[in-house]
Amino acid sequence: MKSMEVIKTNILIIGSGAAGLVASVYAGQAGADVFVIDKGAVGKSGSTVGAVQIASLGAWSQPEDSVENYLNDIKESGRGLSDPELMNILANDLSTRLEDLIDWGLKLDLDENKEVAVFPTAGHSVPRSVSARKGKMGLAIVQTLIRKVNSMDNVRKWSDVITLELVKTSGHICGAIVFDQKTNTPYLIHSNAVILATGGIGQLYPITSNPAQTTGDGFSLGLAAGASLIDMEQVQFYPVSLVTPHSIAGLCISFYHYSKLYNSRGERFMTAYEPEFLENTTRDKLAIAIATEIATGRGTSRGGVYLDASGELDKVKKEFPHEFTLCTDRGIDLAKDRAEIGPAAHFIMGGIQADGDGATTVPGLYVAGETAGGLHGGNRLGNNALSECIVFGARAGLAATAVEGITSAPPSNSPQSKMTDLFLKKIQSPTNGHIRPHELKEKLQGILGENVGVIRTNESLGKALQQLKEVEVELEQVKLSSTGVYSREILDFIEAGHMVRTAQAIVGAAIQRKESRGAHFTTDYPQMSSETYHTIVKLDDETMEFGTSPVKGGDR
C-alpha cells in the first residue's frame, strides 16, 4: 500500500460535541495547535445539540445548594460506582466553567423576574438546572463554543472525517488514521496527543434518543489502542421516551416529573414501585419499573405505557417548549391525549477509564464527555451530561497541551488494526460480499434491543454474545454497492465495525456483573451485592478480556 498523506498538529480532538469543543477552546487558549474532527458536521453532530438543560452551581443557585450538596446527589445516584476523584472535580470546577461560557457569550434563560431561571430535576435534591435559548442548552453551548473556535487561528475544524484507528509509537499515542468522506481519502494525522470525545452508544439499540452518529466509535478506538473500559454494562435507558410515531420514536420526554404514568389496565403503577417519589424518581428505577410493567403484559401493544401530562400542562409548555411543540406537530395533543412512552437507549455511564485530567492508561490518549467512564457510576443524574462535558473537556484539553510529543512520525503505510486492514481491503474490492452495511447495523441493534435492554438475564446475554460473533464474521461479507465520494455505505461499514467491538464490550461487561446495580438489572441476580466492584474490558491482540476491579473508597 502506498503511503498516506500526513497532517501534523499538536492535539487531535475526535468529536465536536460539547466535550470536544470545550477541549478545543481550552487547548487552543493554552497555545496548542488543535485539529478538531467530526464524522458529521463539526458542532452540529452528536448528542449535545439535543440536551435541554445543565445542572449548575453559580450566583443563581438556591441558598441551600452547595458543592457538598451536589456531590452528595451524584454519589447517591452512582450506586457506589462513581469515582470519588471525578465527582469532586465535577462539583468543584462546574461554576468556573459555566462562568467562562457566560464570558464567551452564553445567555442563560431568565424567569419572569428577570433572574436566571432555575429548574428542578429528578434525583437532584435542590432545583439547580438552568437552560439557554429557551430549553436548548446543548445547542446554545455548542454555538457559543463554535464562535470561540472560529476566532482562534490555531484551532482548525474538519467535518465529514471518520476515524479508523489510533496510532502508537513506542507505546505512546501519536495520532490517528482517518478517512475523509468528501474525497474518499485516508490520512494519517500525526499529533502529540489525542482526545476522544466521540459521545455514546445509542445507535447500538433499535430505539434511542441519540442522534445518528452515536455508534460507539470512541470505545472501539480506545480499546484497540490499549485503553481499559470501565462499567460498560451501565447503559442508561431514558425511561420516558416516545414509542410512536416512528419519525420521533426515542424522543425524550423531559417533563415526566410533571406527568402521571399508567399501564394498560389504567393503574398508576409507580405507586407500587416508588410510593414516595412516584414518577419523580431516578432514571434507573423508573426504567426498570416501566420495563417490568411491559414485560409482565401490562404494556401497550407497541411495547410502551401511557403518559398523562394534562395536569401540569402550563409548566410543560413553559419549561419544555421544544418537546411540547414536537408532540403537538406529530399529532399528540397533550391536553387530551396520553402519549405512548417506553425506555430508549440514552446514555452510557461506563466508558474509557481515565483520571481527573481525562488521561487514560495509554500515554498521550485522553478522553472527555460521554466516552469517559467512571463519573456517573450506575446512574447519571438528569442534566449532568453537559456539566461533565464542560468540566472534563476543559481539563483534558489543558492536560493534552502539556504532553510532549514523539518527534518521529509513525509509519504512514501500515495500519495496526485488523479492522482498518479489512476496511482498506473492502474499498479495493467492494462488491465481494452479500450484506449491506446498514443491514448489519440493524441486525446488531436488534440483538442488543432484544437481549441487552433494561431487563437482562444470563440466557439473554449469552445469546447476544453468540449472535454478535456471527455479526463480526459477517463484517467480512459486507458488500458496498456504492463507493463514490460521501458514500453512506462506506460510513455505515466503518460504523458497523466500531459498533460490533463496542457491543461485545457491553455484553461482556454485563456478563461480568453478577448482581443488579444501577442501570444493570438482571433477573438472575436481582439484588445488589454487598461487594462493590467495577467491570473492566481490555483488548489484547484482538482478543477481548473481561475482569473486575475494586472500587476506590471502599464498598457501599
Add this chain to the structure above:
Amino acid sequence: MEKLSVKIERANSEVVDLFEVDYTKEMTVLEALEEIYRHHDPSLAYRFSCRTGLCATCMMIINGKPGLSCMKLAEPSTNGFLTLAPLPKGSTIKDLVKEL
C-alpha cells in the same frame, strides 16, 4: 401499499431522479430519504443527525422551500411529486449534502 413519488434534483447531475417510495402515514421527508437509501439507491447522499429539528444539518429545499427534512412531513405538492433539492447557497458536496 400506498406510494409516494419523490423527485430528487441531485447536485452535479443533469438528471432528476424519480423514486416510488412505500408511503406510511405521518412519514417525514427524512424517513422517505432513508427508505430510498435502503431500498432504491444506496448512493443517495443526505445529511441528518438529531431527527428532532435541532441540529439543522438536514436542511434542504422541499417542494421549492427550505425546510428541515426531519420536521417536514413527506407530502406531494400540487404537481403530485415530493420534490427535493440541495440548498442553493454555498458549495454542494454531493446530492443533497452541503459543505458545512
